[in-house]
Structures are given as structure tokens and as C-alpha cells.
Amino acid sequence: MKPTVFGKKVIKTIVFIIIAVLFLIPFWWMIVTSLKPPQEILLYPPTLFPKEINLRNYVDIFKRVQLITFFKNSIIVALGVTTVAVFTSTIGGYIFAKFSFRGKNAFFMFILSTIMVPLTVIIIPLYMMAIAVGLKNSLLALIIPGWVNALGIFLVRNFLASIPDSYIEAARIDGCSEFMIYLRIILPLLKPAIAAIFIFIFMANWDSFFWPLIVIDDVSKRTLPLGLGLFTQAFGVQNWNLIMSATLVSIFPVLLVFLFFQRYFIKGISLSGLKQ
């Protein structure tokens, strides 16, 4: 007996709901826990909804954990990396796409190969270098290593490969300087690629944990993942409501940005995957 169209729709809807629920459960539990008072956390079986909504956690958490400072640091670092990285990626990608010079392919392979270099291999020397130049415990040490990005260069190059050269040549003959061509012609063309690169470099940097963990000492210089993670190690079980409110506050802004700009996020990720 062939499944009816209606039957298929029902199955699809059920699967849809199951998948959505499975992915959303942790968020819901985060919210629920953050609204509970300490005594209710320790009840077993756990209550699925808070008996009394307790918003005090959100006030308390700002007093106990310097979330604002961590946010500020994360934004400084992420912006400091991403703006420069976009710049180097677009210039680099443009050069590899539209210019020819000796050793071009070798250089390009060289840059591409750095994608394969694991962080764990270079992290100790980078640490030694940071100490040697006095940048240990400084936000600059978190920013500088991100200034070049092989994937970004690769994306831009691919993007520009399909743009005809004639356009550019015309501008050259008209007397435009190379830099002006880059600024006035290439950059506007690259808008979607720039959005994609901006998003994935920003996100990767925002989430960075291992490197900041070993470089940053002062509490006042911690980035958000570091501050959130290290602080919550200090709290006992009865404080999970506080931990969850801190967690929610930490992810909320980016979540909001994502929900508004999700089209760009998703487009960007799919661009990076299509290695045609």
C-alpha cells in the first residue's frame, strides 16, 4: 500500500518536530535552570518548569562575574582580528586571482598548506614568542596571529576568478592606481565574500579557547569563553542556576545577531564548503 501524500506530510512533520526539539532541549534547560532558586536546583526528580520565576540570578551574576569586561575584551579581540584579516584576505586573494608573477603557484600552495597546520603544534612556540616580545597577558597576542587567514585568501581568489579581466584593465588604462582599483572596483565586487569571511573569522575567534587560556593571566583581560569557563569552575552544584544565567547572558547577543542575519551566516558557511 503506497503511502499517501497526507501520510508523508504527517511523517515529515513529526520528524521535523523531533529534530527541532532535540536541538532545542539544551537551550530550554538553560533557561529553565537559570530561573530557579538554588534549593530547587537540587531537587530530584528535577522540576521541568521553575516553581517560581527567580530573576534575581541575572542581577547577581553581573555582580559576581565581570561579564561586561569579558564581553568588551572579546569584542576588541574579534574585531581587531577580523577587520585586518578581511583586508589581508581580499588583497591576497585579489593578487593571486588577477596577477601573474614568478612562483605564484608555489606561494599559493604554501599559503594553502598552512590550513593543515594544527594549532597544537604551533601553540608552544607562539607562546614562547609572546613571552619574548613582552606580549604575554596582552590582548595583542590574541589578535596578531589571526591577521592572515589562508581560507579567506582562497575564498576571495575563487570568487574573483570568474570576474573578467577586461574591466580591470580598462580602469588601469584610464590611469587608476592599483590601490584605487582594489578599493573602488574589487572590494565592492567582493561584498558577499567579505560578509562570509567576516562572519566565519569573527565566529572562530569569538569561540577561541586554548590560546587565550594560556596567554592571558589577568582576570580583567579575559575573553568571554575564558572568563565564563574559568569562573564557573569555582562554583559548587548549588550554583548551577547562576552558571546557567551567566551562560545565557554570554550567548544571547551573538544568538540575536545570528537570528537577524542568519541568511548571511548560512550563505557564508556554504560558500566556504563549495570547493568547485
Next chain:
Amino acid sequence: MKRLITLLTVIALITVLSVAFASGKKSEEGKVKIAFLSHTYEPWNNKLQEQANAFMEANPNVEIEYSYVMHADLYAKMISSLEAGTAANVIGVYGPWMPKLVNGGFVAEAPPDVVKDIENNYADFGIDAVTYNGKIYGHIQHVGLRTTIINPDMFKELGEKIPDTWSGFAKLADKYSHLSDRVITALEPAGDSVVSQWCTLLKSFGGEILTEDLKRAAFNSPEGLAATRTYLKLSNPAFIGTDEVSAFILGKAGLVMDGPWARTFYEDSTVLERFYSTIPPKEKYRQIASYVWLWAVNTDATDAKKRASWDFVQFLSNDENYLDMAKTIGFVPFREANIRDMSEDMWVKGFAEATEYAFIYYERIENWEEVETVLRRELERTIAEEITPEEALANAETGINKLLQ
């Protein structure tokens, strides 16, 4: 759009550069600036900041910048900042780390006035704790000992007398192991104090950690095995990753081992009606593993900074301030004056009595941290029921002997 990008880029670069400059320390004219580092423990951090502020008021030419890191990260931060030349001036150092710092010339010997204060006012145990290679290197920040804390109501409910030996508790744990909503004892199954709690049992059973010449492990012995087997009965793998102390606070455990600094956790409990600290149970001996945290002063600084650092350390450690700290946070008193003043405090009483049985559980070797890590790992594995206690002790012995050669 292009203008927006350029604008954003410029803003970002300005931010970056200003951050870079801000990272450098600006010192005000005429003030001696000292950096002060301790580990994280919220009520204590607040109290220290209070005392630092008081010191700055009394000494307006000194500025103290206080920061703190998690216990687990303090060692690495301290060492790497010493290497980079960016270490704090006054550092809270954990006893086992001192040999490395002293031998490397990183910490300063105490000046004569500080030495006099220590010799006049510390109990012998305390003076010994701050002496390395015959010289005194700092003030005690606090003495750590985890003694047993009892919930008498649980034993009353079960109609049992509270045992006075570790084996006695183990027998009760066996007898009531079928109960699903409570445990007789809750020793730590995984975490920072597994090794110290286990050492308490080891010494109590008559075992030793290392040989006298500090060259080989000595705990893989009948006493060690007995102590480990008992530890397995007294700890519960279900508490791994959560918090066995919380179980006690909720009235679900009869015994836990904890330190005097935890008083607020227990006093805040809405469930626990009665509890008290007491001297540890005996097996062959009555022993309590303990340790000290010191305030040490960095040698890599100007004389003015070093003098200010010692003044600050002296200030924190004087009778009045230390008493204040002991009373609010719950530290064990070890200055003669404090011991007298605190004998009335019910919480502190058990700890004060337990100091009589205290022994420093870490050996004075430079790589004690690694030795303790090996012990902890193997103990955690056997508590998690992954390996037998015999295997755990054997593995630990092999690993530690390698480290000690």
C-alpha cells in the same frame, strides 16, 4: 558601503592600538606600585581587597594591584610570568612549589623584622612550614587541613554510634550501602583533594608516601593497600563531576572532609540542622594531611618595591588582620594570639584541635606537582572502578619512581 567599511577598519585599528598601549603599565609619579596575586576564592578575595585598601589608606605612597586566578592555573601562571619577568611582587604560593622557587632564586628571604615576628609568634609547626634550606621565606597565608565534619543526626536516625576509626566508618558504609538516598561517608572521588584525603588515611594506617631519601615511592605496601581499599568504601563514584560536599549540605551524607575556609557553605544550608568539625578518626595513628599557603615576595624588583611588599605581607599577617580573616573566612589559627582568641568558636574548635595531628603531606621535592598528579590519576581511576586498587598503586609506583630518579 565602502565608506562604512573604511570607517569600521579605522575604528578597529584605533581600538587595537589603544589596547596595545593600555597593556603597558603606567606608573604614577612617586607611588610604589606592587602587584599582588592569589588564587580565586570569592569571599577571601573580597576580604583581601578590603585589607589591601586599608593598607593603601595607611600607606598612601603604595599602590596595590590585586588579581587572582583559579587554583588549578596558579602554578603555570606564576611560573610563566616569572619567566617573562611580569610576575607579581607578592604572590600566594602553595607550599609544594617553594623548593623550585627558592632553588631558582625567584623568591626573597624575609628581612630581619619579619623573621623576628615569625619566630616570636608562630607555633613550631608554623615556623617549620615557612623555612626552606634553613631560611625563612614568607608568612603563612593559611594552613590547610581538611578534617572530618560530622552530621550527627544521620547516625542518630540509623541508631548507630559514631565510629572513631576509619575501618569503623567503612563497616557502616558496607552495612548501609543499600540505601539509595544517602551515604555514610563522602570522601572526594575525583578532584583537587583526593590525594590529601587519601594521604590522611595512608598515614593513619601506618603507611608512608615516599622513602626517607625521597628517591622511591613507599605507598605500595600492605598499609597502602588497606588504606586504599578503605578509601574506596568511603567514597562514591556517583559524585564524580558533581560535588560530594553538596550531598552533605543537603543532609545526605554523614561525614565529609573539608577545610575551615568552607564555613559559609555549611552555615548557609537550609537542610542541615547540626554539624561540627572534629579530630580525625584513628586507625593505627591519628593523622591529618595538611599544607600551607605562603605569601612570598618576588626578588625581581626594586628595593623599594620589595620593602613595600614585605610591609604589606606583614600587615596582612599581623594578629589583628589575621584574626579578622580567620573569623570571617574560617582559617585555622596558628599565631599564638589567635589560638587564644578563637578557642570559643564552635566551627574553628575542631580544626584547632586537629592541628595537633597535622602533618605536611607534600615532600620537599621540586616536582611534587607531577608526583601528586600521578597519584591522583591512578586513585581516580580505581575510584571510578576502572582498575583495581592493586593496579592503581602499582601504576602510581612505577610512574613516580620514574619521576624521582
Next chain:
Amino acid sequence: MLTILRDRKRRFVYTGLAPILLLFSLIYVYPIFTAFFVSLHDWELLSKTHDFIAFGNYLNVLRDGVFRRSFLNTLYFTFVYLFFTLILGLGLALFLNSLKKPFQTILEVIIFLPVVTITVAGALVWKWMYNPSFGILNYLLGFLGIEPFKFLASPKIVIPSIIVMALWKWIGINVIILLAGLQSIPEEYYEAAEIDGGNRRSLFVRITLPLLKPTLEYIFVTTILAAMQVFAEIFMLTYGGPGISSRVVAFHIYEIGFRFLKIGEASSVAFILFTFILIVTAFQFRIFKREELY
């Protein structure tokens, strides 16, 4: 005139490329050589002398039971995670592809939501859900009649528990990439095959899979590279425990290099990992290249 243009172009290339190549060398090349150099010495961060011991560190590390366990754990994590991310990712992508517009976007967003939360946050909530005494997962499983698990407290199922959390967190990326790959297959291919008389399964095997190959290879390579270096999840969920059951190579490097400050030994661990990754990647390319000949 042409020479002026050529000179300008050359200048642009040099001034543009020079800082970029400089930064790449500084951040990737120089450190690799330094790491290798350090790994050949008995090098501790605070000590003044570094003895050259050639491959002594490597031998010690390979003989160390803790390292071997970390390596095995890492392999276990990586390949099981890889398997599930491919299967589940493809399944989710296919399902999404079959949905119509508003629903497709909604589910896309939901699946991608964990990706934009910071890893530390995800780890914290899962740690709480996995809590053996108060966690909600055991409670919910109880409704299905399943016995409670110890999850992160059990040496046996701690790694699978971490894999589940990692899948929740990261599968969104692969799903989006696969979806884009699926959507780039032109309808005509399917129509032509249907005329040839194919049912759904053969359509999938003969058209979808082969055309998705580049995407699948990309996911293969990037997932292995990332999974073999997993760190934040382990650090927050279990700190390598219980005992060493969830200890991974990156954590081992962290403990040896940054807690015990033995950077010589830690560098050798990193290089062993690096070598392994290179071998696996080269092996993958060999296999994929051969198949593309068809």
C-alpha cells in the same frame, strides 16, 4: 606606457604580498621549526639550560602509558565522531532538502543555533544535563524506561557522551555545507536518470553521492583535523577524567606543556600528532584521487 603599468602592478604585488607572506611565515613556518627544535631538547620553561637529547622526548612519550591512552582516546573520539557527523549530517541535509522554504529555513536555523553559541557555554549546559544526580537527561530517559547512566562519571561511556555533545554543537556546519552541495546538483540529472528507469535509492547512489564527493571529502578532511585537536569540550566537561578515560592529546599537551612546563616533551607530543594527521590526510587524498579517475 605598458612598462609603467607593469611596474605599478609589480609594486602592488610586492607591497601587498610581502606583509602577508611575512605574517604567514611568522605565525606558521617559524613556529613549526621552533617546535621541532624544542622537541629535541630537555626544555623546561623556568630552567636556564636546555640539553640536547635528540629523539629522547619522542621515545619517552611513546613509552608513556598516559600518552598512549590519550592518543587512543583521541582516535576513538575522532573516528566515531566522523562517522556520525557524516551519516547524521547527510541525513539531516537530505531531510532539509525535502522541506519547503519557510520550514527549511526554520529548521536550518535551529540546527545551526548551537554552532553560534560558544563551546564553553554548550559544554556547561551539557555538563549540567549529564549530572548523574540532578541532571535532566537521566530523568527524561527514565520516561522511556531506560536505566540512569553515569555519563561523564563512567569511564566507559564518557567519550560517547562527549561525542553526543560535540555532534549537537557542530553538526550544523556540515549540514549547511551538505545542503548547499545537494542544492547545487541540477534537477536535469535526476530527471534524466528517472527516465532511464531508476528508483529513489539508485538515484541516490548513482547521482547524489558521486556529485557530493568533493563536499564529502572536504568534510572528511576538516573534521579529522578539528576532531584530533579537540580541547575546550574536554577541558570543560571532564578535565580528562574520570582518571584518564577522556583525556585527549591536546589536553595532554596542555598539562605537560603548560602546567608542568615541560615544553620539550609537549612539543614532541604535538609533532607526533602532526605526523599522524599528515599521514591520514595524505592517505585520504590518495584514495579520493583514485576514485575521481572514474
